Amino acid sequence: MTVINKKPRVAISQPYIILGGRLEVILGLVKALNGLGIEPDILCLALAFPPDQIEQKYGYQLRMKFRALQPRFPWKSVPQDYQILVFNSLLKRYGQDYDLFIDSSNSQIFLPSQTQVLSYVHFPREYRLFANEANIHLPNQKYTALSAGNLSRQLLRFIYRAAKPQPAREVVCNSIFTHNAFQKIYPAFSNEAPIIYPPVRLSQYLSRPAPREKSIVSLGRFAEDKGQLDVIKLAEKLPEIEFHVMGFVLKPDYYELCQRYISEHQLRNVHLHPNIDFDALVSILKTSKYFLHTLINEPFGLSTVQAIAAGCLPLVHDSGGQKETVPIDGLRYQCLDEIPRIIRQFEAMPGYEIESLVAELQKKALHDFDESVFQDKITCLLKHILNLD
Numbered sequence: 001m002t003v004i005n006k007k008p009r010v011a012i013s014q015p016y017i018i019l020g021g022r023l024e025v026i027l028g029l030v031k032a033l034n035g036l037g038i039e040p041d042i043l044c045l046a047l048a049f050p051p052d053q054i055e056q057k058y059g060y061q062l063r064m065k066f067r068a069l070q071p072r073f074p075w076k077s078v079p080q081d082y083q084i085l086v087f088n089s090l091l092k093r094y095g096q097d098y099d100l101f102i103d104s105s106n107s108q109i110f111l112p113s114q115t116q117v118l119s120y121v122h123f124p125r126e127y128r129l130f131a132n133e134a135n136i137h138l139p140n141q142k143y144t145a146l147s148a149g150n151l152s153r154q155l156l157r158f159i160y161r162a163a164k165p166q167p168a169r170e171v172v173c174n175s176i177f178t179h180n181a182f183q184k185i186y187p188a189f190s191n192e193a194p195i196i197y198p199p200v201r202l203s204q205y206l207s208r209p210a211p212r213e214k215s216i217v218s219l220g221r222f223a224e225d226k227g228q229l230d231v232i233k234l235a236e237k238l239p240e241i242e243f244h245v246m247g248f249v250l251k252p253d254y255y256e257l258c259q260r261y262i263s264e265h266q267l268r269n270v271h272l273h274p275n276i277d278f279d280a281l282v283s284i285l286k287t288s289k290y291f292l293h294t295l296i297n298e299p300f301g302l303s304t305v306q307a308i309a310a311g312c313l314p315l316v317h318d319s320g321g322q323k324e325t326v327p328i329d330g331l332r333y334q335c336l337d338e339i340p341r342i343i344r345q346f347e348a349m350p351g352y353e354i355e356s357l358v359a360e361l362q363k364k365a366l367h368d369f370d371e372s373v374f375q376d377k378i379t380c381l382l383k384h385i386l387n388l389d
Helices: 021-035 053-058 080-097 125-130 148-163 176-185 228-237 252-264 278-287 302-309 336-347 351-368 371-385
Strands: 010-013 041-044 065-068 100-103 116-121 170-173 213-219 242-247 270-274 288-293 313-317
Touching (some): 010 021, 080 100, 080 148, 116 371, 125 148, 170 371, 213 228, 213 278, 213 302, 228 242, 228 252, 228 336, 242 278, 270 278, 278 288, 313 336
Parallel strands (some): 010 100, 116 170, 213 242, 213 288
């Protein structure tokens, strides 16, 4: 009698899936699972886009099934912390359907206890709630005692304390910065949480350092915390430099605010590229000299690595995981007001020195951040968890 060994049933869970860096990680996980002969389900409350856009925007052809648990509810208008509370609670209903959940909700609250869970942490929600800052990305933002933001924060703190969340049995962090934050929240967590950087398909962007247009490019979804308006205001101070601002439009009101500022101030050196085609995006990266990233305490900075691969010189805030992706001090700034000085400094350097810096960063990116590195490490971990050795 032939015994048929069934493949493990695996679900990748994310409360609300949008186009961007987290989706890149999900697709990297799917690729690893497909390599093990597993076709995972992608569990979410809802999708912000049709699934067929994945191949169109990312070029992936993978085996997976999307399973939206509450697709008709307007989750886009619900704050992320409350999406997580609902979603992780719903996951318990589906525990019997799977042998493993790979969860990227960033929270350890209400995770299923009867099913194996691997938590891929981009940055712990618990740290955001209990940190001294109201917003780690906007450290100057303050809440008044009776503001809606502060009342919501206090309610969430109460819920987390009452629930006494325990870390998933297996935890992976996306950077040293994230790992340190996780350990501060869960100091008694005995497992060694490995660091597996998000996968970056460097081959799609890779370009040799070369003379380029004197232009600055930024990349990220249009949202307040991504700072596109700050980039536009910086461009106003540097009229001799062309600025290309690219990203998905998830908040039309914010995108329209950016458009309005450009129009009202008659800025001819700023070019917005909403929902830009992938080939056009890569083309702009490969012809621009500088890449500017404005987010403070970015946990990793996938777009920065993409820009480095494309041959841009990155200028990033001196905080968070950007210290890992851009280890050269002179390429990190404390405030955007420093950018004109930094640009002038690099413009005065010989071209071969700029090219040498980019080549150094590309070498590190290939060693630490290429998707092949992610695939090797995550596949090894999945084999161990699923007893496939």
